[in-house]
Amino acid sequence: MSEPRYRAAVSDTSPWDTTGYWGPTDAEQHPAVRLVRERFPAAFQEVVAFRDEVTIRVARQALRDVVDFLRTHPELRYNHLTDITAVDMLYLRERPRFDVVVQLYSIPRRQRLRIKCGVDDGETVPSLVPIFAGANWLERECFDMFGIVFEGHPDLRRILLPEDWDEGHPLRKDYPLRGYRDYVQPGFEAPAPRIRGTLRRPGP
Amino acid sequence: MIDFSQPTPVILSEVRLITPTRRELVLNMGPQHPSTHGVLRVRLTLEGETVIACDPVIGYLHRGVEKLGESHRYAQFVPWTDRTDYVAAPSNNLGYVLAVEKLCGIQAPERAQYWRMIMAELTRIASHLVWLGTHALDIGALSVSLYTFRDRELILDIFEKFCGARLTTNMMEIGGFSREIPPDLPEMVREFCRYFPKAIRQYEDLLTENPIWLARTKGVGVIEPEVAINYGLTGACLRGSGVNYDVRKAMPYLLYDRVEFEVPLGTHGDVYDRYLVRMEEMRQSIRIIEQCLEQVPTDGPLMAYESPYVIPPHKNVMTTAEDMQRHFIWVIKGFSPPKGEVYHAVEHSKGELGYYIVSDGSPIPYRLRIRSPDFVNLQSLPYMAQGAMLADIVALIGTIDIVLGSVDR
Numbered sequence: 001m002s003e004p005r006y007r008a009a010v011s012d013t014s015p016w017d018t019t020g021y022w023g024p025t026d027a028e029q030h031p032a033v034r035l036v037r038e039r040f041p042a043a044f045q046e047v048v049a050f051r052d053e054v055t056i057r058v059a060r061q062a063l064r065d066v067v068d069f070l071r072t073h074p075e076l077r078y079n080h081l082t083d084i085t086a087v088d089m090l091y092l093r094e095r096p097r098f099d100v101v102v103q104l105y106s107i108p109r110r111q112r113l114r115i116k117c118g119v120d121d122g123e124t125v126p127s128l129v130p131i132f133a134g135a136n137w138l139e140r141e142c143f144d145m146f147g148i149v150f151e152g153h154p155d156l157r158r159i160l161l162p163e164d165w166d167e168g169h170p171l172r173k174d175y176p177l178r179g180y181r182d183y184v185q186p187g188f189e190a191p192a193p194r195i196r197g198t199l200r201r202p203g204p
Numbered sequence: 205m206i207d208f209s210q211p212t213p214v215i216l217s218e219v220r221l222i223t224p225t226r227r228e229l230v231l232n233m234g235p236q237h238p239s240t241h242g243v244l245r246v247r248l249t250l251e252g253e254t255v256i257a258c259d260p261v262i263g264y265l266h267r268g269v270e271k272l273g274e275s276h277r278y279a280q281f282v283p284w285t286d287r288t289d290y291v292a293a294p295s296n297n298l299g300y301v302l303a304v305e306k307l308c309g310i311q312a313p314e315r316a317q318y319w320r321m322i323m324a325e326l327t328r329i330a331s332h333l334v335w336l337g338t339h340a341l342d343i344g345a346l347s348v349s350l351y352t353f354r355d356r357e358l359i360l361d362i363f364e365k366f367c368g369a370r371l372t373t374n375m376m377e378i379g380g381f382s383r384e385i386p387p388d389l390p391e392m393v394r395e396f397c398r399y400f401p402k403a404i405r406q407y408e409d410l411l412t413e414n415p416i417w418l419a420r421t422k423g424v425g426v427i428e429p430e431v432a433i434n435y436g437l438t439g440a441c442l443r444g445s446g447v448n449y450d451v452r453k454a455m456p457y458l459l460y461d462r463v464e465f466e467v468p469l470g471t472h473g474d475v476y477d478r479y480l481v482r483m484e485e486m487r488q489s490i491r492i493i494e495q496c497l498e499q500v501p502t503d504g505p506l507m508a509y510e511s512p513y514v515i516p517p518h519k520n521v522m523t524t525a526e527d528m529q530r531h532f533i534w535v536i537k538g539f540s541p542p543k544g545e546v547y548h549a550v551e552h553s554k555g556e557l558g559y560y561i562v563s564d565g566s567p568i569p570y571r572l573r574i575r576s577p578d579f580v581n582l583q584s585l586p587y588m589a590q591g592a593m594l595a596d597i598v599a600l601i602g603t604i605d606i607v608l609g610s611v612d613r
Contacts, residue, residue, distance in 0.1 A: 050544040051306055072211040079212040080449070081436045082549070083575040087562055092570070101560070103547055103575070107433065107447065108208035110454045114547065131214055134436030137583050145270075160263040160612060170271055177275050 030054045032076055032113050039069055053114060060117040063100070064126035067115060070104060071131060078104040078113055084128065084138035086146045089118075090173040096120040098148055102128070124151040145171035206429040206447060213430050227251055231594075235264050239342040239598040242608030246585070246601070250594060258589035258597070260582060265612040273572030277538035278304050279378055279515070281572070286372035288574060289610035292331040294323045294363070295552045297376035302457060303548035303559035304378050308541045310511040316380035317458045318500035322393060323366070323375060324458075324550070325489040325496075329400070330359040331553035331605075332482050336407060339479075339602035343420045348410050355403045358396050365389055379514035380507035390497055397490050397497075404486055411479070421476040425588040425600045428473060432584070439555025440485065441581045441604060444470035444478035451551040463495040475603040482605075513539045538567030547575075554578050554605050574613055578606040 027033055027049035036056055037044045043062030048055045058066050070078040082103040089099055096118035104113045119125050127150035128135035139150045140159040147169040150156060158165060167180050206212075234245035243264035249257040269288055273281050285300045286293040298320055305311065312320065333356040337349030360370040365386055367375045375381075411417045427437070432445040442449055450467045452460040468484035470477030508514050515534050520527035543565040549558035555577025562571035581604045588600045 051309070051546050053546060055545070074209070077208060077211070079208070079433055082556065083558060083560065083573070085560060085573045087571045092564060103558070103560070107449050112547065132436065133214070133431075133434045134580055134583055137579065160266040162263070170268060177271065
C-alpha cells in the first residue's frame with residue numbers, strides 16, 4: 001500500500017495556536033479547569049479539548065454558580081457572555097436529552113471557555129440572567145427552539161416564533177424539517193399538498 | 205477606562221409587563237415602519253412623549269436557518285449564510301468557512317487569506333455605508349444616504365467583478381477561493397482606496413459638526429462600559445462605550461496580525477460616539493486593504509487543494525480519473541469532518557459573528573448555531589430607551605445597526 005495521496009494539511013499541530021492567544025492545548029493545564037475542579041469537586045464532570053477549545057461539563061444545578069465563579073475569580077474574569085445555546089443529543093446518546101452550551105469570553109485575558117451541562121426533558125436549568133443581563137434573549141431563544149426551561153428567568157416566553165405557536169420546538173431533532181402542518185391563512189384555500197420529507201440523517 | 209481588576213458589576217435587566225396606567229399609552233411601532241430597518245416591531249409604553257418601557261418584538265423574518273443548516277451538507281450551507289445578514293454577505297461567508305476549516309483542521313493558502321481580508325474589509329465599509337445612510341435618513345439628514353449609496357455601488361462593482369453577484373455573493377468556499385482573481389481586480393480595489401477617503405470627508409462635512417446632528421445624537425442612548433459588557437454587546441456598540449474588544453486584535457484570525465490598524469474607541473457611549481467609531485473603522489479598513497494589496501502574493505494557489513476536505517481543482521477533475529471520482533463523491537456525499545465541536549468568531553461589521561458547529565462525523569452538521577451580533581446587541585434597546593423621548597427611538601434603533609435577517613435568522 002502506498003501512502004494516500006491526499007491527507008489533511010494539518011493533523012497533529014493545529015494551525016490555530018499560531019496567534020498565541022488561544023491558550024494551551026492540554027486542557028488539564030487550563031487555569032479555569034483546575035480552579036473549577038477545586039472549587040466544585042462534586043459538580044465537575046469532565047473536560048474536553050478539541051482544536052484548542054476547552055469545554056467543561058458540569059452538573060446542571062451548579063451551572064449558575066460555576067459561571068459566576070468564572071466571572072468573578074481574579075485569575076479568570078470571564079466577564080463577557082458570548083452565547084447560550086443548546087444541542088439536542090437525541091441521536092448521540094440516551095440521556096440526558098439536551099446539552100446547554102454557554103460560551104464565555106474573558107476580555108482582559110483574551111480567552112474563551114465553553115461550559116456545558118446536560119438537561120433532560122422536564123428538568124430545569126438555573127438561569128444566567130441574575131449575573132448576565134445579556135442572557136435574557138439568548139435563554140428565551142433556547143426555550144423557544146428547544147423547550148428548555150430556565151429557572152429564575154424573569155420573562156421566559158417565545159421570541160422568534162409567534163407567541164401562540166402550538167407545534168412544539170423546532171430545533172428538536174424529532175421536529176420535521178417542514179413542520180407538522182401547513183399554515184393556511186384564514187379566508188384562503190389550503191395549499192397544495194407537498195412532499196414532506198422527514199429529516200433523514202446518515203447513521204452515526 | 206474600565207478597571208478589570210474588579211468583577212464587572214451585574215446589571216439587573218428590568219422586565220416590565222405592559223399594563224398601562226391611566227397616564228400611560230401603549231404605542232405599537234412597526235413591523236412595517238420605515239425606520240425600523242426591516243420588520244422590527246417595538247411596543248412602547250409612553251407617558252407623554254417619554255418612553256417608560258420598550259419591548260422589541262422580533263421574529264417576523266425567522267426562516268429557521270439553523271434548522272436548515274442541520275439538513276444541508278457543509279458546503280451547501282455557504283449560500284445560506286449570505287441570507288442572514290444580507291448587507292454584509294462576504295463576512296458571513298467568512299465566519300462560516302473559517303469555522304468549518306477550523307473543524308477540519310485546514311488552512312487556506314496565504315494568497316486566499318489576504319483576499320479574504322480584502323473582501324471582508326470592503327464588506328465592512330459597504331455595511332457601514334448602508335448603516336450611515338439609513339441612520340442619517342432616520343434622524344432627518346436625507347442627503348447623506350444619496351452619497352453613501354453612490355459609494356457603496358463601487359464596492360458592489362468590485363464584488364460583481366470578483367464573483368458575479370452583488371448582494372448574495374456566495375464568495376468564499378471551504379478551503380479558499382475556487383475562482384481565480386480577475387487580473388484587473390487589484391487595480392479596481394486600489395482605485396477605490398484612493399477615492400474613498402475623500403468620500404468619508406464628504407460625509408463628515410455633512411454630519412460631524414452639523415448642529416442638528418449633534419443635538420439628535422450627543423448624550424442620547426448612553427451605554428456605560430459595565431453595562432455594555434454585562435449585556436454581551438460587541439462591535440461598535442461595545443467599543444463606543446470605550447471597551448477595547450475587537451476580535452481582529454484580541455484573537456487574530458486570517459492574517460490580521462500582519463497588518464497594522466487601530467481600534468477606535470468612544471468615550472461617552474452615546475449615539476454620537478458610536479457614529480465616530482464606525483466612521484473611523486471605515487478609515488482603518490482602507491488602511492488594512494492597502495496593506496493587504498501590498499503584501500498579497502500576485503501568484504500562488506487560492507485553494508487548499510492538498511486537503512481531502514476540499515473540492516479538487518476543476519482541471520484535474522476533467523483530466524484524471526482519481527480526481528473525477530473524488531469530485532463525484534465530494535458533490536454527491538459531501539465530506540465528513542472529524543467528530544467534535546468548534547466555535548469560531550469573526551469581527552463582522554456589526555460585532556462578533558460566531559459559528560458554533562457540532563459534528564458527529566457525518567457530512568451534515570449535527571448542530572449549527574449562528575451567534576449573530578445584532579440579536580445580542582438589540583437587547584440593549586430597552587435599556588437605552590428607558591426615559592428617552594419617543595423621537596429618539598429611531599436614533600437608538602439606527603445606532604445598534606441591526607439587519608433583521610441576521611436578528612431573526
